[in-house]
Every structure is written in C-alpha cells, then in structure tokens.
Amino acid sequence: xxxxxxxxLLLVILxxxxxxxxxxxxxxxxxxxxxxxxxxxxxxxxxxxYDQALVDEPQALEPxxxxxxxxxKLEDFSEAINxxxxxxAESKDMQLVAKSKYNLGNCFFQQGMKQKDSDLQxxxxxxxxxxxxxxxxxxxxxxxQNAAKNIEVARLIIKDIIDQINKQKxxxxxxxxxxxxxxxxxxxxxxxxxxxxxxxxxxQEQSDKQEIDQEKASEDYQQQSQEQSQLQEETEQAKQxxxxxxxxxxxMSQQMQEAAKELEQAQENQKKAQQQLENSDGKGAKESQDxxxxxxxxxxxxxxxxxxxxxxxQPSGNxxxxxxxxxDQNNDQNQDQQNQAEQDQNQQQSEVAPxxxxxxxxxxxxxxKERRQMLQxxxxxxVEKDW
Numbered sequence: 001x002x003x004x005x006x007x008x009l010l011l012v013i014l015x016x017x018x019x020x021x022x023x024x025x026x027x028x029x030x031x032x033x034x035x036x037x038x039x040x041x042x043x044x045x046x047x048x049x050y051d052q053a054l055v056d057e058p059q060a061l062e063p064x065x066x067x068x069x070x071x072x073k074l075e076d077f078s079e080a081i082n083x084x085x086x087x088x089a090e091s092k093d094m095q096l097v098a099k100s101k102y103n104l105g106n107c108f109f110q111q112g113m114k115q116k117d118s119d120l121q122x123x124x125x126x127x128x129x130x131x132x133x134x135x136x137x138x139x140x141x142x143x144x145q146n147a148a149k150n151i152e153v154a155r156l157i158i159k160d161i162i163d164q165i166n167k168q169k170x171x172x173x174x175x176x177x178x179x180x181x182x183x184x185x186x187x188x189x190x191x192x193x194x195x196x197x198x199x200x201x202x203x204q205e206q207s208d209k210q211e212i213d214q215e216k217a218s219e220d221y222q223q224q225s226q227e228q229s230q231l232q233e234e235t236e237q238a239k240q241x242x243x244x245x246x247x248x249x250x251x252m253s254q255q256m257q258e259a260a261k262e263l264e265q266a267q268e269n270q271k272k273a274q275q276q277l278e279n280s281d282g283k284g285a286k287e288s289q290d291x292x293x294x295x296x297x298x299x300x301x302x303x304x305x306x307x308x309x310x311x312x313x314q315p316s317g318n319x320x321x322x323x324x325x326x327x328d329q330n331n332d333q334n335q336d337q338q339n340q341a342e343q344d345q346n347q348q349q350s351e352v353a354p355x356x357x358x359x360x361x362x363x364x365x366x367x368x369k370e371r372r373q374m375l376q377x378x379x380x381x382x383v384e385k386d387w
Contacts, residue, residue, distance in 0.1 A: 200289060
C-alpha cells in the first residue's frame with residue numbers, strides 16, 4: 001500500500017515538472033517570436049508577444065526588458081522608462097540591471113533632446129536624470145566606456161542649456177523692466193492729457209462767462225496748443241519705443257501691438273486738438289483731448305493685461321504646424337509629403353537602438369531635423385505647357 005502511494009506521488013511530481021517545462025517553453029517561444037518581430041521593425045506586434053509572455057509568467061524580466069526596448073524604438077519614452085525601472089528594481093542579475101540603467105539614461109537623454117527647442121527647463125531635468133542613470137551603470141560596470149562618454153556629452157549640452165536659460169531670464173528681466181517703464185510713461189502721458197483737457201475746459205468756461213477777454217483766451221489757447229504739440233511728440237516717442245520692443249518670441253507681443261494702435265489713435269486726436277486750440281475752439285479741443293486720454297488709458301490697460309497673463313502663456317511646440325495650404329492645387333503634393341513623413345518616421349524608429357551612445361542619438365536628432373526642414377520647404381509647382 002505504501003509502495004502504491006509512493007508511485008502515485010512520483011507520478012504527480014513528474015507531471016508537475018513536465019507542466020513547468022511546458023510553461024517555461026511557451027514563454028520562451030513567445031519571447032523568441034517577439035524578438036523576431038522586433039528585429040523586423042514590427043515593434044507593436046513584438047510588444048503583443050511580450051505581453052502574452054508576461055501573462056503566462058508575470059515575473060519574467062526578459063520579456064519586460066524587451067518590451068521596454070520596443071517602446072524605446074517607438075519613441076514612447078514614458079512607457080520605456082517605467083518598464084526599465086521595473087526591471088532594474090526587480091532583477092537580481094546585476095548585468096541586466098546595468099543594461100536597464102544604461103537604457104534609462106538613453107531614454108531621458110533622447111527625451112531631453114526633444115524638449116530642447118520647446119522647454120529648456122524640462123530638457124535640463126531629463127538630461128540630469130540621464131547622467132544619474134549612466135553613473136549608476138558605471139557603479140556596476142566601471143569599464144563601460146559608452147556610459148562614461150555619454151556623461152561627458154550630456155554635461156556639455158547641459159552647460160549650453162543652462163547658458164540659454166540664464167540668457168532667457170536676463171531677457172525676461174529686461175523686458176519686464178521695459179514694460180514697467182512703459183506703463184509708467186503711459187500713465188504719465190494720460191495724466192498730462194487729462195490736465196490739458198481740464199485747462200481747455202477752464203479757458204472755455206472763463207471765456208463764456210467773460211471772466212477773461214478774447215485776447216487772453218486766445219493767448220491761453222496758443223499756450224495750450226504748444227503744450228499739446230509737445231505731448232503729441234512724447235506720445236509718438238512712446239509708440240516708437242513700444243514698436244522697437246516688440247518681439248515675436250515675447251509673450252506680450254500681441255498686447256504691445258494693440259497698445260501701439262491705441263497710441264496711434266491717441267496721436268490722431270492730439271493732432272486734432274492742437275489745431276482746434278490754434279483756432280481757439282476750446283469745446284472741440286476738449287472733446288478731442290478726452291478721446292486722446294481714453295486711448296492712452298486703453299494702451300496702458302493693454303500692457304497691464306499682458307503683464308498679468310505673461311506667466312500663463314507657453315511657447316508653441318512647433319510653429320511650423322501653423323503653416324496652411326494656399327490653394328487646392330497643393331493638396332496632392334501635401335498628401336505625398338505626409339506619406340513621405342510617415343515613411344521617414346518609421347525609418348527613424350529603427351535608426352537608434354536602446355543601447356546606443358549619446359553621440360549616435362545626437363546624430364539621429366540632427367538627421368530628423370534635416371528631414372523636417374526638407375519637408376517644410378516649399379515644393380516646386382508644376383507648370384502646364386502651353387506650347
């Protein structure tokens with residue numbers, strides 16, 4: 001009886017062992033299939049195979065690492081980063097940990113380079129993270145020359161980014177100071193214009209009440225006309241300064257343009273008021289001066305609104321996306337360009353491996369930039385022959 005129980009137990013153990021071997025083989029087959037698809041550039045299908053392998057064996061690190069590589073090739077760096085982090089945290093194989101850390105550095109490096117033209121601060125943070133991961137790679141693999149070289153490359157780029165950030169801060173401080181000075185000047189101009197308007201009204205009222213004679217009123221109007229002419233020149237000077245400060249990269253550029261238009265309208269009313277004062281038309285001059293004051297105050301308001309909104313405005317990621325077709329004849333050519341762009345994108349995804357060097361990633365970014373410039377160049381229009 002005991003011998004029979006032992007035979008049954010051995011049979012159960014044997015079945016379980018065979019089952020485990022089949023289980024491991026199925027995962028291995030799925031990983032191999034995924035690797036084959038990866039080598040062919042079918043990264044999404046490769047991810048499907050790695051996912052199937054992880055369903056069968058959730059703790060398996062090879063399919064997780066290869067899945068991260070696939071996301072890297074698809075330039076989905078956030079997913080790749082998440083998976084590489086899991087592998088480096090879960091693996092007891094320090095060589096696999098080193099590979100994961102190295103590839104993490106590449107993810108942050110490439111992500112940072114893509115942010116360089118749109119968000120310098122985010123680019124700086126990503127590049128600093130890349131150095132952290134490459135240093136951790138060197139702690140495990142001191143002989144890894146690629147990681148050491150990558151750190152030096154990243155340091156040079158970081159230095160350049162910090163210089164750009166500091167330059168931007170200086171420009172912003174300069175622009176803020178100029179805006180503050182301009183607002184103070186516009187406020188002063190509006191107060192002067194309002195004062196001149198009150199003087200015109202006072203002279204008109206004194207003349208109507210015969211508190212002053214016609215000759216005295218005329219003298220007052222001539223004096224006010226000269227002051228009005230001087231104020232018009234000051235307004236013109238402020239408008240020119242405002243136009244010189246306009247910069248497409250300045251978030252307040254639109255508000256400055258609107259303020260300049262208000263100053264131009266203020267000038268028109270100031271010129272009209274000056275002529276009316278020369279003709280001793282106090283009532284008409286006051287109406288023109290009040291309108292000039294209103295436009296000066298609106299110009300000040302425009303600048304104040306822009307100053308409040310400046311922190312909320314963000315630079316556009318790709319200004320070239322605003323380019324539109326000029327006529328229907330370009331539709332076919334634009335479609336061809338889009339198809340070519342998609343083909344180029346697929347080609348780009350297979351150019352750099354997850355374990356590439358920083359210099360290879362930089363070279364790839366340069367090629368991508370040249371491709372984008374080529375696609376953005378105006379195409380040659382076909383001309384129908386009439387002979």
